[in-house]
Amino acid sequence: MQSKDETAASLPRPTAQQLEWHRMEFYGFIHFGINTFTDQEWGYGDQPPTRFDPSRLSPQQWAEVATDAGMRGLILTCKHHDGFCLWPSRYTEYSLKNSPYKGGTGDVVGELSEACRQQGLKFGVYLSPWDRNHRHYGGPEYIRYYRDQMQELLTQYGPIFEVWLDGANGGDGYYGGANETRTIDRATYYQWSTTIAQIRQLQPDALIFSDAGPDIRWIGNERGMASASTWYTFDPQGRYPGYSPPGYDPAADLGQGHQTGRSWIPPEADVSIRPGWFYHEKEDSQVKDGRQLMELYYQSVGRGANLLLNLPPDRSGCIPQQDIGALQEFRRLRQQLQDSIPAQVPTASASSGSSPAAVSHPSSEQFWQAHTEDKAPWLQLEFGTPVTFDHVILQETIARGQRIAGWQLQAAQGPAWRTIGSGATIGFKRLHVLPEPVRTDKLRLLLAPYVASPALSYFAVADVSGE
Ligand code: FUL
Numbered sequence: 001m002q003s004k005d006e007t008a009a010s011l012p013r014p015t016a017q018q019l020e021w022h023r024m025e026f027y028g029f030i031h032f033g034i035n036t037f038t039d040q041e042w043g044y045g046d047q048p049p050t051r052f053d054p055s056r057l058s059p060q061q062w063a064e065v066a067t068d069a070g071m072r073g074l075i076l077t078c079k080h081h082d083g084f085c086l087w088p089s090r091y092t093e094y095s096l097k098n099s100p101y102k103g104g105t106g107d108v109v110g111e112l113s114e115a116c117r118q119q120g121l122k123f124g125v126y127l128s129p130w131d132r133n134h135r136h137y138g139g140p141e142y143i144r145y146y147r148d149q150m151q152e153l154l155t156q157y158g159p160i161f162e163v164w165l166d167g168a169n170g171g172d173g174y175y176g177g178a179n180e181t182r183t184i185d186r187a188t189y190y191q192w193s194t195t196i197a198q199i200r201q202l203q204p205d206a207l208i209f210s211d212a213g214p215d216i217r218w219i220g221n222e223r224g225m226a227s228a229s230t231w232y233t234f235d236p237q238g239r240y241p242g243y244s245p246p247g248y249d250p251a252a253d254l255g256q257g258h259q260t261g262r263s264w265i266p267p268e269a270d271v272s273i274r275p276g277w278f279y280h281e282k283e284d285s286q287v288k289d290g291r292q293l294m295e296l297y298y299q300s301v302g303r304g305a306n307l308l309l310n311l312p313p314d315r316s317g318c319i320p321q322q323d324i325g326a327l328q329e330f331r332r333l334r335q336q337l338q339d340s341i342p343a344q345v346p347t348a349s350a351s352s353g354s355s356p357a358a359v360s361h362p363s364s365e366q367f368w369q370a371h372t373e374d375k376a377p378w379l380q381l382e383f384g385t386p387v388t389f390d391h392v393i394l395q396e397t398i399a400r401g402q403r404i405a406g407w408q409l410q411a412a413q414g415p416a417w418r419t420i421g422s423g424a425t426i427g428f429k430r431l432h433v434l435p436e437p438v439r440t441d442k443l444r445l446l447l448a449p450y451v452a453s454p455a456l457s458y459f460a461v462a463d464v465s466g467e
Contacts, residue, residue, distance in 0.1 A: 008372070008452035011401030012233050012264040017205050018215060019399055021161070022266065022428040025301050027073035027122070028066045029270060029310035030112070031277040034084040036315055041276050043082025045132030046174035052084065052099035057317025059108060063115035065311065065319045069327040070334065073122030075164050075308065078109050078153055080126075083133025087156075091148045094133050113157040124162035124206075125153045129190055129242065130169045135176020138184055143191065147198055154202040163199055165210035167218070167242035186243035210241035211254060213265040219305055220254030224271025224296045226305035229424035231257030232402050234265040259405065259451070266427075269300035272310035273323050279312040287322050290329025297334065297431075304427025337391065337431075340462040346381040346443075348459070353377070359459040367397035369455040370447070377454050380444040381461070389461035390437045394445070396426040397455035404456075405449045412442035426456075437465055 014022065035043045037051045066074050079085050085095035087109035097104045109125070116123040127150060136142040154160055172181040184190075199208055207215035213236045219226055234257045238245040244253075254267065273293070274283045288296070293309070300307040311319050311327075348356035352371035356379055359368050370377035396404055404426045410417040421432050443461065447454040 008401070008403075011403070011452055012262060013401045014232070014264050014266070014398060017207055018264060018266065021207055021216065021306065022398060024072040024122070024306060025429070026071055026297070026307045026309070027075070028069070028071045029126075029272075029308050030062055030074055030076045030313065031080070031272070031310055032108070032313045032317075033077055033080050033086060033278070034082055035080060035278040036313065039280055041278055043080070043084070043132065044172075044174050045082045045134075046179075047082070047084075049084065049094060049096065049098035050100060052096055052101060054101060054315060054317030057101065057106075057108070057313075059112035060115045061318050062112060062311070062313060063119040063121055065324055065327065066121055067119045068331070070331050071121065071309070073124060073161055074112065074116055075124035075126055075162055076109060076112050077126045077128070079128050079131070079149065081128045081130045081132050081166075081168060083128075083131040085149070087152065089149055089152055091145055091152075092134070109153065109157055117158060122161035123157065123159070124164060125157075125160055126164040126166065127153060128166050128168075130166070130171075132173030132175065135178065137173065137175055138170075138182040143189075146190070147195060150195065150198060151202065154199065154206070160203045160206045162216065163203070163206050163208050165208065165241040167211045169242040187240055190241070192240050209268060211244065212236045212239035212241055213263065215265065216268050217257075217265045218254055219267045219269040219300075220250030222270060222272075224269045224307060224309070225299050226267060226269050226303035227251065227255035228303065229256050230267060230304040230427055231259050231261065231425060232264055232266040232304075232398065232427065233261035234258050234263055235261040236263060236265060267305045268308050269305045270308040270310065271296060272312065273326065274312060277310055277312065279314045279320075281314075284320070284322065287326050289326050290333055293326060293330035294333040297330070298433060301429055302431030304425060304429060337462055337464055340391075340464045340466070341393070341460050342387060342463070344383075346383045349380045349382070351376065351378045353453070359456050362395060362458040362460075367455050367457040369397070369400070370453045372453045374453065377447045377450070378444050379447070379456060379459055380442060381459060383441050383443075386439050386441045387461065387463070388437050388439045388466055389463045390434045390465050391462040392421065392432040392434070392443075393458060393460045393462060394426050394430040394432070395428060395456065395458035396430075397457045398428050400455045401452065402427060403450050403452045404447055404454050405451055406447070408446040410444050410446065411438050411440035413440065417444065437463065
């Protein structure tokens with residue numbers, strides 16, 4: 001059996017780029033294109049480019065809305081399954097260069113990447129592998145085309161933080177007028193290892209997302225819901241974007257990850273602020289409100305995943321007012337949570353290890369770590385006088401790998417301890433909401449079981465209901 005020291009040395013850890021990505025927590029998706037104008041979710045690929053006709057398109061507004069909402073980046077559907085390109089690709093006529101937008105001289109990818117740069121947002125690209133317009137889809141020529149387009153997106157628009165590889169693949173489409181169904185072998189058709197090497201070469205800092213990684217994995221549903229237990233470690237063997245071997249279970253595999261997985265491939269929870277990914281007028285009354293978005297935040301970021309929230313611009317080319325209102329309320333609720341952390345820092349003590357005072361501030365550079373010989377590590381907060389709280393906020397020091405596999409919260413009740421919450425993983429952030437407020441002068445966190453000696457960066461309480 002391996003000793004705990006050996007286990008710690010061989011633990012998968014995030015790359016510097018992944019660590020920076022974990023710190024982003026919340027960023028946005030923009031689904032915009034010909035579907036916006038045809039009121040569709042999956043365009044067939046047969047609509048003329050002239051249908052793309054926004055009256056006052058403003059990528060600047062998208063970036064401002066995202067910044068005001070507290071997002072850290074935006075990912076754009078540069079090409080969705082219908083094949084229409086939001087940049088003037090030199091490899092196809094099926095793009096905005098043949099649309100009325102700016103008389104065919106526009107470039108939405110360029111305009112948004114520039115607006116993001118100005119606002120201090122990171123910029124990411126979605127380039128759908130499935131292309132229902134392209135006549136060669138299904139054959140080797142299309143793979144060359146896909147990589148040529150990837151080359152354009154990764155060389156013309158500055159730094160890209162995330163390349164989003166969608167899993168939907170093959171089926172019926174226009175395909176240059178063939179109007180037929182084309183099936184592909186999802187495991188072999190795209191020769192992903194070559195495209196992934198191309199992305200690495202062109203944008204070494206970009207993280208590649210798909211339902212199989214290699215850098216970020218899909219959470220396994222489109223409801224923005226992470227698993228109660230979330231491992232960043234994952235074994236992608238036999239999986240490719242859009243393909244998983246038989247026996248795969250999205251909730252168990254993608255949601256929870258694999259505790260003993262050998263690769264660091266953390267999950268991203270994607271969800272739309274509206275029922276659809278693209279704008280549909282009939283969904284104007286179904287925009288998720290601030291409280292619903294806060295729920296999504298708890299079940300994604302609060303469980304250690306990142307939240308990718310989709311904001312579909314309407315036919316004018318702007319994000320509608322009611323969506324903006326919901327985002328403002330969402331931001332207010334997150335701020336309220338932040339503001340309800342008591343200003344007075346409690347005194348921290350621990351069963352062993354380095355100085356526990358490090359957990360009083362949410363800094364990932366400073367952390368407490370239990371001694372390797374400590375069989376039953378714990379951390380304790382003493383408030384001096386009793387405090388009331390309804391949230392507990394935890395952050396694991398994930399730069400050292402994901403180590404905590406079980407935790408329990410106990411509040412002092414006179415001489416006894418009462419368990420007020422428990423779970424398995426912590427990860428980058430864990431927001432634990434108590435069913436009812438607790439009043440105590442001492443709170444402790446028991447950390448067991450664990451993979452290697454636990455390291456924690458933050459341990460705090462908040463009282464939202466008492467605000
Ligand atoms: C899915 C696509 O099929 C949807 O249209 C959307 O883009 C979503 C984010 O991913 O796989």
